[in-house]
Amino acid sequence: MSLFNFGSIVATPGALQFCEKHKINPLLLLGRHIAGDFGDLSADDVAANVHAVQHDLRVFSSYKLADGKVWVITEADRSSTCILLPDEY
Numbered sequence: 001m002s003l004f005n006f007g008s009i010v011a012t013p014g015a016l017q018f019c020e021k022h023k024i025n026p027l028l029l030l031g032r033h034i035a036g037d038f039g040d041l042s043a044d045d046v047a048a049n050v051h052a053v054q055h056d057l058r059v060f061s062s063y064k065l066a067d068g069k070v071w072v073i074t075e076a077d078r079s080s081t082c083i084l085l086p087d088e089y
Contacts, residue, residue, distance in 0.1 A: 002034040004053050006074050011083040015070055018085060022066040026083050029063055033072040033081070039063040052076075062086075 011026055019026045032039065038049050038061040045060070052059045059074040071089065074081040 003036050004034065004059065004074065005078040006030070006034050006081040007077075007079040009081050009083070012085065012088045014085045014088050015083045018066075018068060018070060019083075024065055024070075026070075029061075029070055029072055029083060030081065032063070033059070033061040033074070037061075040069075 009030060015026065018024075019029075036049075036053070038046055038059075040062050041049070041060075049059050049061075051057065056076055056078065058076045061072040063070050063072070069086055070083060071086055072081060072083050
């Protein structure tokens with residue numbers, strides 16, 4: 001179940017390479033993100049995401065995987081969701 005609209009789905013080449021290297025399906029990360037499993041965030045950041053979902057603000061998730069992190073960010077206007085690595089932000 002999706003808590004919010006996610007718009008177009010895009011991913012950076014680096015995120016796709018990372019996922020392929022570690023046999024991670026990036027769509028599973030997207031599924032976690034839109035279901036409200038925001039990954040490895042502090043309680044304050046999770047609360048900020050809950051607020052963001054309710055008030056159409058940017059939603060951010062961070063997942064520690066293998067030897068790195070993958071971020072998933074949905075824009076406030078819900079036009080797109082991007083899967084990326086932190087150093088690609």
